[in-house]
Amino acid sequence: MTQTDIKPFTKEDLEQADVQLLRDGRWGNARVSVANINGKRWTIKDFSDRHWLVKNSFAKFVLWRELKAVRKLHGLEGVPTEAFMVTPHMLAIEYIPGRVLNRVPKKEVSPTFLEECEEIIRSIHARHLVHLDTRGTSNWVMQVNGKPALIDFQASVDTQALPQKIRSFMEDMDIGGVYKKWKKYCPDEMGEFREKENERIAKLRKLWVLRGYFGVKKRNAKHGKPIDN
Structure with missing residues (x-):
């Protein structure tokens, strides 16, 4: 295993961590939380409990797309610079305070x-x-x-x-x-x-069709307590 293959933490580590819900989302959205693991905070996007069709199609597509975007922007200021797949249905991204x-x-x-x-x-x-x-x-x-x-x-x-x-x-x-x-x-x-x-x-x-969430108007979702810093 190379250094780049080593994940900062596992799903088991996450289960023992201090985790705060940011947004529960709808059936087609990830459950978004912030986790503090080994003194570093991560944004967690998790589709694990969504319908099997969602998490094995759309979810994998959007999570891998975001992962590739963060990697493509590595080294830039003002954007997340670290991300990795915790599981096939869960993405961890550097949290920006x-x-x-x-x-x-x-x-x-x-x-x-x-x-x-x-x-x-x-x-x-x-x-x-x-x-x-x-x-x-x-x-x-x-x-x-x-x-x-x-x-x-x-x-x-x-x-x-x-x-x-x-x-x-x-x-x-x-x-x-x-x-x-x-x-x-x-x-x-x-x-x-x-x-x-x-x-x-x-x-x-006016010519732009992709408004809201991939062209679908956003609806209210269950939110946790906002985090400042």
Whole structure:
């Protein structure tokens, strides 16, 4: 067994760990928790108790896709850099401490923070990947040091083999999610270029069919206690 084959922990370790539920999800969603194991926190996405058809088809597809995305982004700042399959139906991803953006007071979101969000998106695109779920605030985290991070790459797409027009369109959808936050948090500092780009992308977005969760509008799910830091 090589060093890269060694998993940081096993399912048995997880069963003995301090685990806090974040989101129970619906029948087609993972049960999402945060586990503290050996002094390190991990986000756990678990389809183990879902219907056998879900966990042996759709679940495997989205978990492996997120795993490959995290590995593709290894070394970048502002994204998770570690992930591995605990079981065929369970993925562990490096937990990024901080507050999700929808729990951050508006006055704390500065132009510098939003500029750094743009840098994260462009760095991801430079690795031939798009996130495709940047418009909401639940996938953006304000880290303990005040810098942004982008999480949850379950909907991401590898763009390396795509035609340039399709790739550019998807990248516009990503950066448009950041311009939306400029409009919400710092509209006076947005500038003419971002204003025009936001308007252009808003028109393009009418052609974008994958809204919500893979084209399906999200519904309420059972949530655990939110975690800050």
